[in-house]
Structure formats: C-alpha cells, structure tokens
Amino acid sequence: MDLHEPVTPFAVLDADKVATNVARLRGRLAGTGVPLRLHVKTAKSVEVALMAFDGTPGPIAVSTLAEAEAFAAAGFTDIVYAVGIAxxxxxxxxxxxxxxxxxxxxxxxxxxxxxxAKAAVPALIEIDSDGHRAGLAPDDPAVLEIAGILPEVRGVLTHAGRSYYAYTPEEKHRVAADEVAHAVRVAERLRAAGYAAPVVSIGSTPSGHTPVELTGVTEARIGNFVFLDLVMAGLGVCAVEDLALSVVATVIGHQRDKGWILTDGGWMATSQDRSTAQQKIDQGYGLVTDLDGVPYPDLLMSAASQEHGVLSVRPGSAAELPDLPVGARVRILPNHACATAAQHDRYHVIGTGSRTVRAVWPRVRGW
Amino acid sequence: MDLHEPVTPFAVLDADKVATNVARLRGRLAGTGVPLRLHVKTAKSVEVALMAFDGTPGPIAVSTLAEAEAFAAAGFTDIVYAVGIAxxxxxxxxxxxxxxxxxxxxxxxxxxxxxxAKAAVPALIEIDSDGHRAGLAPDDPAVLEIAGILPEVRGVLTHAGRSYYAYTPEEKHRVAADEVAHAVRVAERLRAAGYAAPVVSIGSTPSGHTPVELTGVTEARIGNFVFLDLVMAGLGVCAVEDLALSVVATVIGHQRDKGWILTDGGWMATSQDRSTAQQKIDQGYGLVTDLDGVPYPDLLMSAASQEHGVLSVRPGSAAELPDLPVGARVRILPNHACATAAQHDRYHVIGTGSRTVRAVWPRVRGW
Incomplete structure (x- = not known):
C-alpha cells in the first residue's frame, strides 16, 4: 500500500523519526542514569511503546484505564495511572x-x-511543582496525613506544566530544576517520617529534554517526545523536521480570489488544538507538507470546519500559493500530537522519504 | 444502569430534549412545506436519526462516507454527501x-x-452564498460548464456559514434570505439552460430556525438542532435548557486557594472547541450542571488538559464555588455538540430529570 491509497483523511506515522526521537531522549537519559517511564497517552500504541524499549515491555504511564488494560494485555506490567484517581x-x-x-x-x-486503602491499591502522592494543575504543595501537612492512610506509599510524582510556557534555556532549566527539587524534597520528608517512598517520578517532554541535575529522581515520565509537534518545535525542544506524526488530506477545491485551497481534512482529522496561537509563531491548525513530508514555504492550514480544511499562505509572507489541483494529497504537521493522534483509530506507518505503508498500527480509545 | 455507574468521562444524551428539539424544528418546517434532510454529522447515530423521522429512515446528509455506509446499512437510501467530493x-x-x-x-x-461523470454519479453543484467556505459564486460561468459535464445535475446546495456569526434577528434574516435567494437563482439559471436540477438544498441550524420565505427551496439540511449547544444558545437559537448532550465527569481533587475543582473530564472528553470565546459570553469549555442537568450558578469548565478539567466560577461573578467532594459527578454542557460528541463512541441515553440509563446508542466513527 502507498500513501495515495487509504481514504483521506488518515494519520501517518514516520517510524524512522520515532526511532530517532526515541534514541535522542534515551541518549540524554542514559547520561543521567534515570530510567524512562514512557507516557503512552500520546501514541496510545503498543507498537510505538515497544520501539521505545527495544521491543520488550518496559515501565509506562497511562492517562486512562483503557490504556492500562490494553497495555497489560500486551505484556506491560509496570504501570502508573498518572491522573488523580476517581x-x-x-x-x-x-x-x-x-x-x-x-x-x-x-x-x-x-x-x-x-x-x-479500602481497595488495597498502592499510590504515588501528587506534588504541585509549579501551580499548573493538581497536586499538593511540597510543604502541605496533608502529605504526611495521606501517607498515614495509604496501604503503600510508593513515592511522589510531579508534572512540570509550566515547562510548556518556558521559552528560554534559563526558564526551561528553572522549571525542570524546581520540579526535581520539589519532588525530591517531599520524598525525603516521607522517608524521614518512616515511609519507604522509593519512587520519585518527574515528567514533561520539555523538561525531559533539558539538561538538569537529576539526583534523587528515580524515573522520567515522558510521552510526547516519540512524535513531537509544532508546540515542541516552538519551544525549541526539536526541529520541524523531527515531527513523526502527520495527517494526509486531499485537495477538494479552491477559492482562488481568497487564496484558499480546500481539503477534506477538517478539525475532525487534526483536532481543534490551536496551542501555537499562544507561541511566537502561530501555525494555524498546522504546517502543510507534500506527501513526502517536505514543507511548502509558509503554507498553513489556516481554518477548519468539521470536514473541511483551508490552506493558505501565512499572513505577511511573500510565498506563493502552490499549484495543488483537486485530488492532490498533502500532509498536515500537527500543533499538538496528543490531540491530533486522538482523532484517529490507527496509524499508517512509513519511513522517512518513502510513501510505502509498512504497517497499520491500532490506537487505544476511550476510557 | 444509573448515571453513577459508567466509568467517567462519558457522553449523556437526554432523549426527551432531542424529541422536543426535533418537534420544534419540524413544526417550523411544516409551516413552510420544505422537508427536512437531516444532517447526521452531529449525532452520527442511527437511533437519533430515526427519532427525527418518526421511526422510519428519511433523507439525510452525511459528512463522511463512513456515515453513508453505516446509515445505508440501517435502511437509509436517500443520502447527500455534503462535503466536496475527492x-x-x-x-x-x-x-x-x-x-x-x-x-x-x-x-x-x-x-x-x-x-x-466517469463514475456515473449524480451531483449537486455547491454555491457559495456568503464567502465562508467552498462553492461557486452564483454568477460564476463555471456553474454551466460543470453542468455540461455531469451525468446528472441533481441541483444546487448552499451552506450559510455566516449564520454562525449572525446575532440580531435582522442579520439572521439577511443571511437566511441570501442563502435562499442565491440557491434559487442558480437553480433557475440551470433550468433555463435545460437542466432539470430538481433539488435546491439549503442548510444551517441558525438559518433553519429563522422564519424566512423558502419558495423554491426543496429541502433544509439541518443537523445540530437535534442536540443544540452553547454556541446556538449564544446565537439566540435556543435556551441553555434545550441542550440534549452533556459529558459526565467525576471530581478528582481541588486547588482551594485557586478556586479550582479538578475533574477527570479533560479535552479528550469535551473536545477543545472554544467557539463561545468569540461570542458575547465566553463559556470556557462548557457550563457545569449537577447530575440531573441543573446548572450550578456561573460554574464553568475553565481549563482543560488531556484528561483533567478545571471547574471554577466565572470571572467577575459573585457565585460561590459549590462544595463538590472527591467522587461527586457533574455534567458539562458543550460549546459545540458536533465536536464534543465526536470524542465519544456511544451515548448513554436518559430522560429529563432522570438518572436511569434507558439505552446505550453507538456512534459512527472514522471516514
């Protein structure tokens, strides 16, 4: 099968880029001695997870119990459900x-x-390292109160939500260092109170790519790095060339007086994620490449309805609208890989520069 | 089964409200003599579609071939694929x-x-009535050129995209009247040139609810009205009480100093649709109600990550944050029903004011 064959829109995964992204992160973690706990919420794919662990199941984090069940069925036995438990x-x-x-x-x-305690389930205590989501302040007395109730205090977990807004190396370093310091400090409080608390789990893709002292950390929970996306490129975590996920769409028309190319890839295919709108460079609903993954100069997916995408040249750019006739296929690089992947039930897997579909990998859905 | 039982987050459909919404639109259309062509892209549910037609398949529009195939299998034989054909x-x-x-x-x-022509498939010619998406200008010479090529000119179709930005009765009327006038005019051009062009298809939920002269129109293609949503309420098309779709989420924590309640319903459950941000009242990611559907005063889902929702009081409101303990369940009313429904594989069907799940209805997915 070739990328011209599946019905558009569909998701394409460049497995060569996944391999490069995995090697890069593992290389960085190897230097720190901290093992990876792969967050599978981005890819939700057993095959992608196995790529991150040389083909054998390793430690993972999940965002839903549906993921936990699907990965358990595939032989993954070391799992953290990294959303506060209902x-x-x-x-x-x-x-x-x-x-x-x-x-x-x-x-x-x-x-x-x-x-x-009633269910006899061990737990990590969530620590809020930067005010972005859930978790207790590192000095909150509730940390010890909770530890006293739990059947097993496995340790502590933080997520550096602020890292998604850290643009300079200094700010990235500060966020990552805070995350580590807060997590380690709470683990030490717990141990001083007599709890084993062996696990100190940190994680976010930007902080995972930031060189920072990780003494005391026992695992890095990172997920987006397998695919990367325009938000990560905007943060300087990667280059646009590193993005492994894209969506193939077909040109279905033109509004030439408006400078629009219309496609059959709307927000149902890309998601409505517009996170780059808060970054220095707004990438619309995504950057447009040809079927081989080579970007058209300054061509954006600039608007979307449910099953329509509008492609147009970035405002202010001197680039010309490419001549893409009805029936031509393009690829859209996503703002946010987790959100775009979630719109699809499977990946069509290719290699860089190839249009041959090597495999079709399913994704886990639902809760 | 009761609304306390399914694993959260999940989609709930109030079938009583669907019935009321259907009756209201059909009442309006009955006065005009124009039949409904139900756009199934919102609900993507055979059961909902049958409610719109008193239990027997009627004319529908689809946004994907997957919908066409699924509804055909359920006995629907009169189908318009209302996205420009690839x-x-x-x-x-x-x-x-x-x-x-x-x-x-x-x-x-x-x-x-x-x-x-090569595939011997009849077609409608898309007319652009207000510059919002695809279609030819009513006077474009290409209309007749295309008609000359087609194996069968079924007629013309317009979609009043501008109606989603029409806030006053005058503006609503202007948009709806333009849509009708342009569609009818092109059909008359085609007939004057010798083509039968029997179909004049208009459609959008706001224009479908606007009293306007429909002479010459042969069908109204409307979909969102079965569920309605906060965007439609913001446009004055309906009241918040009319919304039939919601998402149930469970409280998983609090950040009391920030005035936040955290839930397990993130954007994976609600979608990232923020369309009310462009309206007079920004509803965040949705309005929060109790499990019976009664809104908490000024409580919004104000932020979302993949599997976390943040509930907080609308900025500037004097309302107090309700006391919702860990484990409490709430419902989120969506900005955009089409987008929120798309995040789910099924509906848990209830009646107004009841927590008993009468049925579970599947949704069509993919392309």
Missing part, C-alpha cells in the same frame, strides 16, 4: 492488580487515600 | 449506489465533475 475506578484498578499488573494510582487527598 | 472517493460512492442507495455528491469544479 474512587469509583479503584475496582478496575484492583482487577488489573489481581492479574499480576503492578498498577499504581496517583492522588492528593485524604478522600482518595481512604478509597485506595 | 475524486478518489467516487469508487466507494459508486459501490453504495450499486447497492440501491441514492447517494449524491457535491462539487464545485470541472475536475470533480469529470471524475463524477
């Missing part, structure tokens, strides 16, 4: 644990800890 | 036609018309 979900967690999966939950409240 | 897709169209389905395509170029 008490109702502990039955499913306990079911997986009974099947030999070391599935650990995350929490930051006494109510959750009591439920985890 | 020539590669004509094989699948012709396959459905051979199975007795009157599937008609849409196009606005000579290239598409030549491909339709």
């Amino acid at each position: 008490p109702d979900k502990l039955t499913r967690v306990a079911d997986l644990r009974e099947r030999g999966v070391d599935l650990v939950v995350l929490l930051d409240s006494v109510a959750q800890a009591s439920a985890a | 020539p590669d897709k004509l094989t699948r169209v012709a396959d459905l036609r051979e199975r007795g389905v009157d599937l008609v395509v849409l196009l606005d170029s000579v290239a598409q018309a030549s491909a339709a």
Whole structure:
C-alpha cells in the first residue's frame, strides 16, 4: 500500500523519526542514569511503546484505564495511572492488580487515600511543582496525613506544566530544576517520617529534554517526545523536521480570489488544538507538507470546519500559493500530537522519504 | 444502569430534549412545506436519526462516507454527501449506489465533475452564498460548464456559514434570505439552460430556525438542532435548557486557594472547541450542571488538559464555588455538540430529570 491509497483523511506515522526521537531522549537519559517511564497517552500504541524499549515491555504511564488494560494485555506490567484517581475506578484498578499488573494510582487527598486503602491499591502522592494543575504543595501537612492512610506509599510524582510556557534555556532549566527539587524534597520528608517512598517520578517532554541535575529522581515520565509537534518545535525542544506524526488530506477545491485551497481534512482529522496561537509563531491548525513530508514555504492550514480544511499562505509572507489541483494529497504537521493522534483509530506507518505503508498500527480509545 | 455507574468521562444524551428539539424544528418546517434532510454529522447515530423521522429512515446528509455506509446499512437510501467530493472517493460512492442507495455528491469544479461523470454519479453543484467556505459564486460561468459535464445535475446546495456569526434577528434574516435567494437563482439559471436540477438544498441550524420565505427551496439540511449547544444558545437559537448532550465527569481533587475543582473530564472528553470565546459570553469549555442537568450558578469548565478539567466560577461573578467532594459527578454542557460528541463512541441515553440509563446508542466513527 502507498500513501495515495487509504481514504483521506488518515494519520501517518514516520517510524524512522520515532526511532530517532526515541534514541535522542534515551541518549540524554542514559547520561543521567534515570530510567524512562514512557507516557503512552500520546501514541496510545503498543507498537510505538515497544520501539521505545527495544521491543520488550518496559515501565509506562497511562492517562486512562483503557490504556492500562490494553497495555497489560500486551505484556506491560509496570504501570502508573498518572491522573488523580476517581474512587469509583479503584475496582478496575484492583482487577488489573489481581492479574499480576503492578498498577499504581496517583492522588492528593485524604478522600482518595481512604478509597485506595479500602481497595488495597498502592499510590504515588501528587506534588504541585509549579501551580499548573493538581497536586499538593511540597510543604502541605496533608502529605504526611495521606501517607498515614495509604496501604503503600510508593513515592511522589510531579508534572512540570509550566515547562510548556518556558521559552528560554534559563526558564526551561528553572522549571525542570524546581520540579526535581520539589519532588525530591517531599520524598525525603516521607522517608524521614518512616515511609519507604522509593519512587520519585518527574515528567514533561520539555523538561525531559533539558539538561538538569537529576539526583534523587528515580524515573522520567515522558510521552510526547516519540512524535513531537509544532508546540515542541516552538519551544525549541526539536526541529520541524523531527515531527513523526502527520495527517494526509486531499485537495477538494479552491477559492482562488481568497487564496484558499480546500481539503477534506477538517478539525475532525487534526483536532481543534490551536496551542501555537499562544507561541511566537502561530501555525494555524498546522504546517502543510507534500506527501513526502517536505514543507511548502509558509503554507498553513489556516481554518477548519468539521470536514473541511483551508490552506493558505501565512499572513505577511511573500510565498506563493502552490499549484495543488483537486485530488492532490498533502500532509498536515500537527500543533499538538496528543490531540491530533486522538482523532484517529490507527496509524499508517512509513519511513522517512518513502510513501510505502509498512504497517497499520491500532490506537487505544476511550476510557 | 444509573448515571453513577459508567466509568467517567462519558457522553449523556437526554432523549426527551432531542424529541422536543426535533418537534420544534419540524413544526417550523411544516409551516413552510420544505422537508427536512437531516444532517447526521452531529449525532452520527442511527437511533437519533430515526427519532427525527418518526421511526422510519428519511433523507439525510452525511459528512463522511463512513456515515453513508453505516446509515445505508440501517435502511437509509436517500443520502447527500455534503462535503466536496475527492475524486478518489467516487469508487466507494459508486459501490453504495450499486447497492440501491441514492447517494449524491457535491462539487464545485470541472475536475470533480469529470471524475463524477466517469463514475456515473449524480451531483449537486455547491454555491457559495456568503464567502465562508467552498462553492461557486452564483454568477460564476463555471456553474454551466460543470453542468455540461455531469451525468446528472441533481441541483444546487448552499451552506450559510455566516449564520454562525449572525446575532440580531435582522442579520439572521439577511443571511437566511441570501442563502435562499442565491440557491434559487442558480437553480433557475440551470433550468433555463435545460437542466432539470430538481433539488435546491439549503442548510444551517441558525438559518433553519429563522422564519424566512423558502419558495423554491426543496429541502433544509439541518443537523445540530437535534442536540443544540452553547454556541446556538449564544446565537439566540435556543435556551441553555434545550441542550440534549452533556459529558459526565467525576471530581478528582481541588486547588482551594485557586478556586479550582479538578475533574477527570479533560479535552479528550469535551473536545477543545472554544467557539463561545468569540461570542458575547465566553463559556470556557462548557457550563457545569449537577447530575440531573441543573446548572450550578456561573460554574464553568475553565481549563482543560488531556484528561483533567478545571471547574471554577466565572470571572467577575459573585457565585460561590459549590462544595463538590472527591467522587461527586457533574455534567458539562458543550460549546459545540458536533465536536464534543465526536470524542465519544456511544451515548448513554436518559430522560429529563432522570438518572436511569434507558439505552446505550453507538456512534459512527472514522471516514
């Protein structure tokens, strides 16, 4: 099968780029001695996860119990469910644990800890290192109160949400260093109080790519790096050439007086993620490349409805609209790989510069 | 089953509200004599479509061939594929036609018309009534050129994209009247040139709810009205109480100093649609109600990551944050029903004011 054959729109994965992205991150982590815990929420693909671990299941983080169940069925037994646990979900967690999966939950409240205790499920305590989402402040007395309730204090977990807004090397370093310092400090408090708390889990793709002292950290929970995206390129984490995921769409018309090319790839295919609108360079709904992955100069997917995409030249650019007739196929590089991938049930897998589809890999869906 | 049982997040459909919304639109159309062609892209549900037609298949519009195939399998035989045809897709169209389905395509170029002729597929010519998407200008000479190529000129189709930006009754009326006038005028040009062109298809949910003279129109292609959403409420098309779709999420934590309640419903469950940000009242990622559908005063889903939602009081409001403990379930009313529904594979169907799940209805996915 060739990239001209599947019905558009569809998701394409450049496995060569995935391999390069994996090698780069693993090279960096190797220098620190901290092992990777792959966050599978981006790719939601067993095949991609196996690429990150040389073909054998390794430690993963999941964003849904559907992921935990699917990856457990594929032989992954070391799993952190990295979203604060809803008490109702502990039955499913306990079911997986009974099947030999070391599935650990995350929490930051006494109510959750009591439920985890009742279900005999070990937990990580979530620490808020930068005010961006969930978690307890490092000095919150509730940390020890929760530890006292839990059946097993596995350790602590932080997510550097602020890293997605860190543009300079100094700011990136500060965010990553804060994340490490806060996590390690809470683990030390727990150990001083008599809890083993062996795990200190940090993670975000930008901080994972930032050289920072990781003493005391026991795992780096990173996911987006397998694909990367325009947000990561905008943050300086990677180059546009590193992006492994794209969406193939077909030209279905033109509005020549407006400088528009219309495609059959709307937001149903790309998602509505517009995160680059908050960055220095707004990439619209994505950058447009030819079917071989070579970008057209300054051509953006500038607007979207459910099943229509509008391609046009970046405002202010002198680039000319390429001559793309009805039926021509293009690829759209995504703002946010997690969101774009989520719109698809499978990946059509290619190599760099090749249009031959080597494989079709399914994705996990739902909750 | 009760709304407390399914794993959150999940989509809930209030079938009583669907019935009321259907009755309201059909009442309006009955007064005009113009039949409904239900656009199934919003609900993507055979069961919802059957509600719109008293239990027997009626004329529909689809946004993907996957919808056409699924609805054809359920007995729907009168189908318009209302996205400009990509020539590669004509094989699948012709396959459905051979199975007795009157599937008609849409196009606005000579290239598409030549491909339709080769595949012997009838087509509607797309007319651009307000500059918002695809289609030919009503006076474009290409209209007759295309008609000359087609094996069968079924008629014309317009979509009033501008109606999503029409806030006053006067502006709504102008947009709807323009849509009708342009479509009818082109049909008359075609008939004067000797083509039957029996179909004059207009459609958008706002214009479908606007009283306007429809002489010459043969069908109204409307979809969103079955569910309605906060964008439609913001346009004055409906009240918040009319919204039939919502997403149930569970409280998983708090950041009390920030005034945040955290839930397990992130953008994966609601979509990233933020269309109300362009309206007078920005509803964040949606309005929050209790499990019975009663809104909490001024409580919004104000931020989202993949599997986390943040609930907080609308800026400037004097409302207090409700006391929602870990484990409590809430419902989120969506900005854009088409986008939110697309994040889910099924609907849990209830009646107004009831928490009993009457049925689980699947949705069509993919392309």
